[in-house]
Amino acid sequence: MTQNSSPLVNRRSLLKAAALTPLAGMALTSCSTKSSTGAPANSTVTVTSYGGSYNDQFTQTILDPFAKQSGIKPTLLANTSLAALKAQVQSGDVQWDLVEITAPEYEAAVKEDLLEKFDYDIISDKGLPGYAKAEYGIKYLSFLFVMAWDETVITNGQAPADWSQFFDQNRYDTKRSIYNQLSDSSVLEAALMADGVPFDQIYPLDVDRALRVLAATPGKDRLLYHAANQEPIQQLTSREVSLSTSFNNRINAARADGAKLNFSPQNAVLAGDYFVVPKGAKNKEAAFKLMNFMSNDAEAGAAFDKVTNLTLANTPALSKLPQEIADTLPTSPKLADKILVRDDKWWAENLKATEQKFKLWQAS
Incomplete structure (x- = not known):
């Protein structure tokens, strides 16, 4: 879900992701x-x-x-x-x-x-x-799948302008966290955008090419994974990583609770x-x-x-x-001209095979 940096109305403190009313x-x-x-x-x-x-x-x-x-x-x-x-x-x-x-x-x-x-x-x-x-x-x-950062480590002026900068290890010598649940994640689309693929050529996804990009920049040993939407907030605020994929609403909620995090809608994926x-x-x-x-x-x-x-x-x-x-x-x-619209039909037809390939790549 898209989490923007605009100062929106109050949110109850809930970085402790277990509380309910x-x-x-x-x-x-x-x-x-x-x-x-x-x-x-x-x-x-x-x-x-x-x-x-x-x-x-x-x-x-x-x-x-x-x-x-x-x-x-x-x-x-x-x-x-x-x-x-x-x-x-x-x-x-x-x-x-x-x-x-x-x-x-x-x-x-x-x-x-x-x-x-x-x-x-x-x-x-x-x-x-x-x-x-x-x-x-x-x-x-x-919602928007976005690139997010820790403002105490990467200032907004130094923040990534696109996915190629997000994954560039020479630009940011830090680990990144990416969402590994492909039914809800657009990390493969992000990797292809980082490799210069324009919006109108992202689908059908070249999964092998996307995985090669992730393996090379920043490299598999520089990637952490999260499987729940709260995790990147915890990883960023604990300084475990300085860059992460996330959703715009999660970053906005964290900012409202005082976290020094931010994100960009540039090259975000609408889903x-x-x-x-x-x-x-x-x-x-x-x-x-x-x-x-x-x-x-x-x-x-x-x-x-x-x-x-x-x-x-x-x-x-x-x-x-x-x-x-x-x-x-x-x-x-x-x-409209800054974001990629996710192709739900492609994912519905290819989700299982793509998940299997991604898991094998992670384990290899």
Whole structure:
């Protein structure tokens, strides 16, 4: 998700990526997959996402107002994954009602018949931009995959202007951290941009060429990996690395909490996540009501956009935003010529093979 450097509204302190508000109803742990039991159907809704500051922001701006308006009690979990969703559906023990997954994972879940069709009698599509509405989900969120740095080591005047500078070991004699979850990461695209490939020639990805770039600049021994969105913030603030890939909203949240970090939207990669309902979800009607709220409530949507600097698929919210904030959102026309739009179709068709090749390369 795109984390920009503009000074956006308050975020609660949450570099300690485990805290949730009382609404969440339970602690965020890596094994947390079950919702609270015993409640009447559709009086609750269990939502699972990525945790950390993002979950905290989502709770404040979306889930709390939805609970107040609807009387439906949300429970928010972390550590979302397509694998866990699939396991629940196949076992018949579905504990989640609304699940955040990446765009390639959405395509895979549709092919494997793991999802409920979205009920657009409950969800009004009036607030949805055209790209967001799908049969089995809503592409509700747009974000930027960016290059980030520790301002105490690399000043903004010395910061990388593009991916070739980001990976240049002669320019920055430091380790870099890169996101190794390819369903959500654009590190291969970044490597190709570093090698001079223009936006309109990035796809289809030349995976072997991208890996050669990573091996040569900065070299495999100079790369660290992170597998969760909170990790690069921890690695940067602890001085373990001075440069890292990240998402724009994560860097903004860290800056709001006082961290001396920054990022650039230059050569960022625009991508998005879907919310889906697993087949057999116990509270799918409540999940659809939450999606309707997220897609059409202008005040909640604007609050989310302000605090995260992400673009929610909620057109009415855009009219509530100050222009200086609207101009920094991932979908702003002012960023159009600076960023690469991720090819979800290519990734959906090639994710498994590319992940396997990347893991073999890491291990070799």
